[in-house]
Amino acid sequence: MSWRLGIVEVGVIPRLPLNLYLPDASPNALIDPPCYCYLATDGERNIIVDSGPDRARSGAAGLEIRGDTSDLLTAGLKAWGVGPADVDCIVHTHLHHDHMQNDLMFPNAVVHVQQAELAWATGPDCGRFYVGVSEIAAGLADRLHTLAGDAQLFPGLGVVLNGGHTPGHQSVIVDTSENAVCLCGDMVSLFSNVEVVGSTCPNVDETVAFLDRARAAGWEMVPSHDPELRGRRWYVRLGDDKPAAIPGEEREGGHLP
Numbered sequence: 178m179s180w181r182l183g184i185v186e187v188g189v190i191p192r193l194p195l196n197l198y199l200p201d202a203s204p205n206a207l208i209d210p211p212c213y214c215y216l217a218t219d220g221e222r223n224i225i226v227d228s229g230p231d232r233a234r235s236g237a238a239g240l241e242i243r244g245d246t247s248d249l250l251t252a253g254l255k256a257w258g259v260g261p262a263d264v265d266c267i268v269h270t271h272l273h274h275d276h277m278q279n280d281l282m283f284p285n286a287v288v289h290v291q292q293a294e295l296a297w298a299t300g301p302d303c304g305r306f307y308v309g310v311s312e313i314a315a316g317l318a319d320r321l322h323t324l325a326g327d328a329q330l331f332p333g334l335g336v337v338l339n340g341g342h343t344p345g346h347q348s349v350i351v352d353t354s355e356n357a358v359c360l361c362g363d364m365v366s367l368f369s370n371v372e373v374v375g376s377t378c379p380n381v382d383e384t385v386a387f388l389d390r391a392r393a394a395g396w397e398m399v400p401s402h403d404p405e406l407r408g409r410r411w412y413v414r415l416g417d418d419k420p421a422a423i424p425g426e427e428r429e430g431g432h433l434p
């Protein structure tokens with residue numbers, strides 16, 4: 178089974194130190210990492226990998242996001258030819274705020290996450306990056322399905338449990354007409370993280386084991402937050418009816434500090 182991929186940009190996290198991702202970067206270097214949602218369709222099923230942040234919900238927890246996130250996600254899906262009710266499934270790499278806050282936009286979607294991730298994300302020590310998880314999980318009710326390890330969800334689309342970034346992080350392996358693609362999630366935030374483990378992956382052993390596995394498998398590695406994806410194939414461009422400035426254009430207009 179072969180899947181077609183799309184990448185929708187829904188917001189930007191402003192001004193993070195680049196050395197979070199690349200330890201050798203200058204301490205003064207900053208990056209505005211985009212937040213992406215990945216679309217996959219086999220002609221019958223429409224899957225989203227990660228639903229992105231919600232600006233208001235993240236902002237209330239002190240986590241700044243730029244961009245009209247839910248409008249951009251809706252517009253990206255529309256450009257792809259899909260409405261919210263047409264989304265059959267959401268797969269979460271993990272449950273940090275910038276990857277999961279728009280699940281409730283999709284009334285028919287079954288949501289898959291690793292049990293270890295959900296347990297951590299709803300536990301007492303998870304921290305503010307998991308803002309909103311318990312509420313959203315309650316809203317999903319029996320549409321929320323947990324996994325325990327690697328799983329084939331559909332022909333040609335499966336997940337590998339890898340930890341590394343969070344206790345139950347998983348990456349998604351998708352067969353396309355060209356090759357097998359790994360939607361890495363935050364195991365590989367920037368393309369460079371295929372070679373370099375950043376401090377965003379505190380479990381180094383799990384991260385290195387995953388990168389070795391990926392190399393052996395020959396997967397094409399697609400990162401989670403690399404601005405370079407804007408110039409790559411699969412990036413979904415919005416038409417003139419886009420609901421908001423694409424994050425990043427604000428900067429060219431000089432509105433950012």
Ligand SMILES: [Zn+2]
Nearest residue numbers: 273275363401
């Ligand atoms: Zn992230």
